[in-house]
Amino acid sequence: MTQPNAEPEPGAEPGPGSKIRVLVADDQRVVRDGLVLLVGMLEGIEVVGAAGNGADAVELAGLLRPDVVLMDLDMPVLGGVAATELLRERLPDTAVLVLTTYANDDSVFPALRAGARGYLTKDADDDQVEAAIHNVHGGRTWLDPVVQARLVAAIQLDASAPVNSWVRQGSSPGPAAPLPDGLTPREGEVLTLIADGLSNSQICARLVVSQATVKTHINRIFTKIGVTDRAQAVRYAYRNNLPVDQP
Structure with a gap:
């Protein structure tokens, strides 16, 4: 795991023009490095660290206290859903934004139940990623249109x-x-x-x-x-x- 930027002083209030601090978690190095580069170029956002599995993501988040964790789901050692649950318990002020390959029910609903505030697939464009990070940091929910459709369908089909x-x-x-x-x-x-x-x-x-x-x-x-x-x-x-x- 890497730590590009140091953690701010505990309790320090962000000043005017401060950037949203993001931690990237993805087990594929090429994808992870690409996300670090992409997210680092987005307006008002900086990458403070990167992790290759869920356990490292939780540990690094505890050290760096990021505003947002960009979380893959399919990772070794500790998966993204379990990591999200731990982050919700330990760092309730840190928002988890899932960015993963799949948007099927077996991925979407466990992630949302675990506490993810947003869910994007990896075919999202730069503008969608930027908007999602800003929204989940602001306390809002951001869901990929495919995920929204699945959520609505699940509700409509729920006979109970x-x-x-x-x-x-x-x-x-x-x-x-x-x-x-x-x-x-x-x-x-x-x-x-x-x-x-x-x-x-x-x-x-x-x-x-x-x-x-x-x-x-x-x-x-x-x-x-x-x-x-x-x-x-x-x-x-x-x-x-x-x-x-x-x-």
């Missing part, structure tokens, strides 16, 4: 998914039905905004509340609906028929 009527439809009269899992109206609103892809800062601006208030709402929402990250919350929102804006 409830068809709820708690969301007021259009201009129909009468109050909305009670929210599921004990969510308050405000928590339902925040969850809808998360599913719409808004970051914490954007939710603050939309609702005119503080960052601390938004974080409190999100923590309570995650506890009530039994999820641990935004990707799972988005799936919950679709399964429960929240009024999510469609892209």
Whole structure:
């Protein structure tokens, strides 16, 4: 594993114009070196390290504290899914963006359940990689269109998914039905905004509340609906028929 750049001082706040710090994890040296070169040329982004397997990625991330880990899934010693789970536990402020060859159900859903905030395939172009890194760093979810299609298909085919009527439809009269899992109206609103892809800062601006208030709402929402990250919350929102804006 390599460490191109040193870790900043613990607790140091990023200054104006600071770059997003990325760690690259891929077991194929040629691919890994290519990603280091590519990502290092993207606007507002710098590569701080590279690892050839999941175990090295977790160890190096603990030393360097990157903002984003660009994670392959099929790696020796420790796979990308297991590495993602460990990073979520140990470094909750570090976002994992999967960049891998496959977008099948056996790869996509375990990665998202493990805590990955984004998922791209390796045929993504430079602009997609750049946008994905910026978005997951900002607290948003970024999914390859193929992954989005699989997620929607899985939800639609899930016969056990409830068809709820708690969301007021259009201009129909009468109050909305009670929210599921004990969510308050405000928590339902925040969850809808998360599913719409808004970051914490954007939710603050939309609702005119503080960052601390938004974080409190999100923590309570995650506890009530039994999820641990935004990707799972988005799936919950679709399964429960929240009024999510469609892209």
